[in-house]
Amino acid sequence: MPVPARLFILLLALLTACRPAPQAQAGPTATLTVEAARVVAVPPGVEETSVFGTLRNPGGRPLRLTGVESPAADHAMLMVTRTDAQGRTGMQMTDALTVPAGGELVLSDTGDHIMLMGLRAPLREGEPVALTLTDDAGGTHTLQAPVVKP
Numbered sequence: 001m002p003v004p005a006r007l008f009i010l011l012l013a014l015l016t017a018c019r020p021a022p023q024a025q026a027g028p029t030a031t032l033t034v035e036a037a038r039v040v041a042v043p044p045g046v047e048e049t050s051v052f053g054t055l056r057n058p059g060g061r062p063l064r065l066t067g068v069e070s071p072a073a074d075h076a077m078l079m080v081t082r083t084d085a086q087g088r089t090g091m092q093m094t095d096a097l098t099v100p101a102g103g104e105l106v107l108s109d110t111g112d113h114i115m116l117m118g119l120r121a122p123l124r125e126g127e128p129v130a131l132t133l134t135d136d137a138g139g140t141h142t143l144q145a146p147v148v149k150p
């Protein structure tokens with residue numbers, strides 16, 4: 001069988017597997033994958049930092065992330081970067097970040113990102129930091145992001 005046809009069948013199988021049960025409102029927990037997740041290393045004494053990376057949603061519906069927490073910090077927040085009418089760019093908290101169906105959401109220092117506030121211990125380069133994202137369907141998504149220099 002030529003490769004494209006096999007790939008198509010594989011994709012079809014994945015789509016079928018992801019289809020929610022007809023009567024279940026929330027459906028099964030959606031899948032979220034992450035690439036190049038990283039926590040920005042900060043000097044000792046600095047108690048907040050950012051988390052970047054690429055979140056991918058292979059599912060057929062948008063994945064709306066509404067919460068984040070980490071054992072490494074007192075608070076974790078979903079953030080957006082906006083430019084106001086005066087041209088000033090700044091970040092602000094948001095209630096949700098959406099990963100489009102079959103698409104990705106890039107978390108970066110110039111766009112959407114996650115912030116960790118009140119770090120409970122100094123971050124050490126290379127060490128993984130656990131993060132748990134929750135979606136509005138009640139699903140949880142845990143990932144590990146290593147500490148890297150900016």
Ligand SMILES: [Cu+2]
Nearest residue numbers: 050079091115
């Ligand atoms: Cu921020």
